Amino acid sequence: MLFNSYIFIFLFLPIAFFVYFYLNSKRLTTASKAWLVFTSLFFYSWWNISYLPLILISILFNYSITSTMIEYDEKKKKYFSKKALLQIALVFNIGLLAYFKYMDFFISNTNLVLSLEIPMLNLALPLAISFFTLQQIAFVVDSYEGLVEEKNFLDYTIFVTFFPQLIAGPIVHHSEMMPQFASKWNMVKNYKNIATGLFIFSIGLFKKVVIADTFAKWATAGFDHAEALNMVEAWATSLSYTFQLYFDFSGYTDMAIGAALLFNIKLPQNFNSPYKATGMIDFWKRWHMTLTNFITTYIYTPIIRSFKKLTFHKAMLATVIAFLIAGLWHGASWMFVIFGGLNGVGIATNHYWKKYKFKMNKVLAWFITFNFVNITFVFFRAKDLDDALKVFEGMFYGQVILYDKLESYLSFLTPLGVRFDDVLSDIGGKAQTIVYIVLAFIITLLLKNTHQMAKEFSPSRLSLGVLLILAIFAISKVSSFSEFLYFNF
Amino acid sequence: MSFKFWSKFFFYSIVSFFTLIASINYIVNPYNIFNHTLFSTFIKTHEHTVSARMTDFYTLKHTDPTNLIMGSSRVGMFNQDIFQKYLGKNTYTLAMPGSNIEEQSQYLIFMIKNKKLKNILWSLDFFSFNPDLPNDDGFSYNRVDSSAFEKDDYQIALFSLQTTKNSLNTLVDNIELLFSGQEPKDDKLLLRESIDRYLTLSPEDIDKRTRIQLQYYPEKFLKFATFNKPESIQENLLKVKKIIDLCEEKNINLILYTSPVQKSFLDLYQTLGLGETFHSWKKELTKITDYTDFCTYNSVTDNPYNFVDGTHIMPNFGELIFAKIFHDPSVDVPSDFGTYVPKDSQRTP
Numbered sequence: 005m006l007f008n009s010y011i012f013i014f015l016f017l018p019i020a021f022f023v024y025f026y027l028n029s030k031r032l033t034t035a036s037k038a039w040l041v042f043t044s045l046f047f048y049s050w051w052n053i054s055y056l057p058l059i060l061i062s063i064l065f066n067y068s069i070t071s072t073m074i075e076y077d078e079k080k081k082k083y084f085s086k087k088a089l090l091q092i093a094l095v096f097n098i099g100l101l102a103y104f105k106y107m108d109f110f111i112s113n114t115n116l117v118l119s120l121e122i123p124m125l126n127l128a129l130p131l132a133i134s135f136f137t138l139q140q141i142a143f144v145v146d147s148y149e150g151l152v153e154e155k156n157f158l159d160y161t162i163f164v165t166f167f168p169q170l171i172a173g174p175i176v177h178h179s180e181m182m183p184q185f186a187s188k189w190n191m192v193k194n195y196k197n198i199a200t201g202l203f204i205f206s207i208g209l210f211k212k213v214v215i216a217d218t219f220a221k222w223a224t225a226g227f228d229h230a231e232a233l234n235m236v237e238a239w240a241t242s243l244s245y246t247f248q249l250y251f252d253f254s255g256y257t258d259m260a261i262g263a264a265l266l267f268n269i270k271l272p273q274n275f276n277s278p279y280k281a282t283g284m285i286d287f288w289k290r291w292h293m294t295l296t297n298f299i300t301t302y303i304y305t306p307i308i309r310s311f312k313k314l315t316f317h318k319a320m321l322a323t324v325i326a327f328l329i330a331g332l333w334h335g336a337s338w339m340f341v342i343f344g345g346l347n348g349v350g351i352a353t354n355h356y357w358k359k360y361k362f363k364m365n366k367v368l369a370w371f372i373t374f375n376f377v378n379i380t381f382v383f384f385r386a387k388d389l390d391d392a393l394k395v396f397e398g399m400f401y402g403q404v405i406l407y408d409k410l411e412s413y414l415s416f417l418t419p420l421g422v423r424f425d426d427v428l429s430d431i432g433g434k435a436q437t438i439v440y441i442v443l444a445f446i447i448t449l450l451l452k453n454t455h456q457m458a459k460e461f462s463p464s465r466l467s468l469g470v471l472l473i474l475a476i477f478a479i480s481k482v483s484s485f486s487e488f489l490y491f492n493f
Numbered sequence: 494m495s496f497k498f499w500s501k502f503f504f505y506s507i508v509s510f511f512t513l514i515a516s517i518n519y520i521v522n523p524y525n526i527f528n529h530t531l532f533s534t535f536i537k538t539h540e541h542t543v544s545a546r547m548t549d550f551y552t553l554k555h556t557d558p559t560n561l562i563m564g565s566s567r568v569g570m571f572n573q574d575i576f577q578k579y580l581g582k583n584t585y586t587l588a589m590p591g592s593n594i595e596e597q598s599q600y601l602i603f604m605i606k607n608k609k610l611k612n613i614l615w616s617l618d619f620f621s622f623n624p625d626l627p628n629d630d631g632f633s634y635n636r637v638d639s640s641a642f643e644k645d646d647y648q649i650a651l652f653s654l655q656t657t658k659n660s661l662n663t664l665v666d667n668i669e670l671l672f673s674g675q676e677p678k679d680d681k682l683l684l685r686e687s688i689d690r691y692l693t694l695s696p697e698d699i700d701k702r703t704r705i706q707l708q709y710y711p712e713k714f715l716k717f718a719t720f721n722k723p724e725s726i727q728e729n730l731l732k733v734k735k736i737i738d739l740c741e742e743k744n745i746n747l748i749l750y751t752s753p754v755q756k757s758f759l760d761l762y763q764t765l766g767l768g769e770t771f772h773s774w775k776k777e778l779t780k781i782t783d784y785t786d787f788c789t790y791n792s793v794t795d796n797p798y799n800f801v802d803g804t805h806i807m808p809n810f811g812e813l814i815f816a817k818i819f820h821d822p823s824v825d826v827p828s829d830f831g832t833y834v835p836k837d838s839q840r841t842p
Contacts, residue, residue: 463499
């Protein structure tokens with residue numbers, strides 16, 4: 005079930021909400037939690053019920069192991085040491101991810117390198133496996149470290165399956181979530197949270213169905229016709245994707261945060277105006293923030309710890325390795341590895357820059373950062389290297405074509421190879437495409453983000469009127485199938 | 494304003510608004526998606542759509558024709574009475590502009606499986622066999638799969654603002670009709686009016702229309718990655734074969750013919766390097782069925798003014814097609830127009 009579907013907006017969410025608070029009002033708190041688990045699993049199974057056993061097995065296995073670790077008494081003799089339990093759990097979780105997500109990638113590369121013909125498994129990627137596995141790995145590691153005390157199965161299951169964040173995050177940490185599920189204060193309807201939740205959800209829906217889906221048409225057409233793009237089309241394609249990705253993913257996150265807030269659950273912020281960043285370190289502090297936190301805590305820090313003597317250069321090497329892994333987490337493709345590697349190198353460069361105290365004009369810093377991000381997203385979106393290179397060829401060496409209406413004013417450019425024609429025809433774009441791109445720059449660079457707006461939100465006639473218009477317009481657009489990009493990861 | 498009031502007002506406003514527009518859209522039913530007759534004495538005409546493929550499908554789904562005429566826009570150009578003359582009443586014409594064989598065969602499979610058809614007349618166009626011609630954006634597999642529920646169609650028909658606009662326009666049309674005292678123009682009348690317009694086209698108009706079509710047609714319908722290779726059409730021929738088998742199984746009389754195009758378009762196939770595929774198309778068709786071939790150089794196709802443009806024959810000449818197929822002695826059909834090609838014929842058409 006998609007957040008941007010009528011069945012979610014008009015049926016699933018209201019029913020889940022009203023029954024949850026009805027049960028709470030009758031002091032049936034266990035039943036209300038069980039209801040949340042049931043609705044979350046129903047939400048998950050809506051796509052394909054065959055995925056359900058996998059997530060249930062994963063939850064049961066991880067809960068059993070972590071419970072044993074939490075209760076572990078070093079003095080008593082056990083068949084398995086605590087460390088062995090950790091290793092079993094890590095092998096299980098990483099193995100699950102590796103099998104479903106990376107096996108065919110591994111086979112195809114083995115076949116390529118060793119000239120073999122091992123048949124592919126062609127497994128369907130179980131929905132949300134990357135997200136629920138990461139969250140549970142964090143829980144397992146923290147249980148081993150002695151950082152977890154809670155041991156309530158229902159709270160743990162809600163923590164993993166809670167439908168607003170189940171499919172594509174934000175990646176939540178048990179320490180910020182499980183106390184919320186356990187708190188009795190959160191079981192009473194809170195109209196401030198409900199109003200703010202509706203506010204955030206509506207903005208997210210608008211970002212997704214009105215803005216992201218509009219850019220999606222041009223981005224898809226551009227990448228499908230990568231070989232034929234002129235310079236304007238190639239830039240419009242890459243920028244369309246850069247904006248599509250942001251409005252799609254941050255729109256999804258807003259909807260997740262808004263929906264969770266209806267149940268008095270505060271999900272962590274995932275985006276903080278990332279395209280305002282003036283450096284790559286700054287960018288990753290603003291983009292997919294919960295993933296950055298996870299990478300730092302559970303990938304970068306263990307790598308750092310593994311070095312006997314830590315130096316600045318080693319720390320930078322750890323950064324690049326962590327980002328290569330994070331890149332691969334997005335999907336089984338060398339394109340994601342390149343994306344991760346480039347970002348790792350970008351961050352390392354930014355650190356060196358800071359270490360040697362170089363200064364740069366802020367506008368120039370923003371310009372370089374934004375373009376670097378825009379370029380790395382071409383790798384993120386392209387099917388293969390050839391596709392990405394074709395888009396770059398268009399961006400940097402493509403034919404310069406300007407609107408035919410400009411010919412009378414700019415005809416002196418013709419001897420320089422500039423042509424006047426229909427500029428954006430290969431990506432199905434019109435003058436409207438340029439207007440949208442300019443508006444997207446204005447929204448992402450000059451306006452407050454949803455989190456900032458939500459902080460300042462107060463109930464008023466103005467906010468009610470504006471939100472109603474946004475919501476009605478967005479809901480009426482929810483009429484065709486349009487998945488979120490991060491569902492694929 | 495309190496948070497409680499804000500939340501409740503927001504929620505109930507959204508629910509009320511969408512309940513209201515869903516009710517209007519359901520009653521007005523601008524795309525004929527819902528099979529009801531509410532206010533049918535008042536709402537008589539529906540001329541606003543978002544997707545012709547969608548409206549056509551549901552209109553067809555809610556009727557029970559005995560005979561079906563299937564093809565691209567070309568079959569929509571004829572006076573529908575001519576079909577009744579040869580096939581009897583209760584004949585439905587499904588003209589799907591720019592459709593490929595995949596779309597046509599999917600609609601045919603749906604009709605064969607779900608309706609009691611006696612005759613199907615299927616007009617085949619060369620371009621429809623182009624494997625590189627994609628399905629129309631408005632086409633949906635869920636729609637023609639009777640075991641699936643095409644929720645997108647119902648969502649669009651109930652909740653979209655575009656549908657609401659179309660519903661209101663439909664209401665305005667019907668109110669105007671009511672006050673004018675006129676009867677609504679049914680599809681037949683509208684078609685007859687457009688046929689009359691075509692018949693008054695001047696040679697200059699036809700030349701211009703042909704010239705414009707020659708510009709966009711190769712890009713839109715004949716653009717290929719593989720269509721220049723004769724074997725590329727095999728998959729689409731198999732789809733035709735599947736329909737032939739299904740019709741045999743269901744005891745439906747299936748009549749096939751190739752649709753005529755202007756001489757300049759027959760020349761165009763050669764110029765574009767599609768000559769071999771064009772030749773193979775007919776040769777392979779004879780291996781699976783008998784059909785009548787009108788897509789040849791003949792006295793009708795040689796004269797550009799027998800056409801509305803390059804590929805749509807004038808309605809009055811088009812009617813010769815059916816006289817030929819149904820061996821009507823009362824109509825004088827040029828002897829070289831339409832060749833009956835029996836199955837497994839060794840004769841190269």
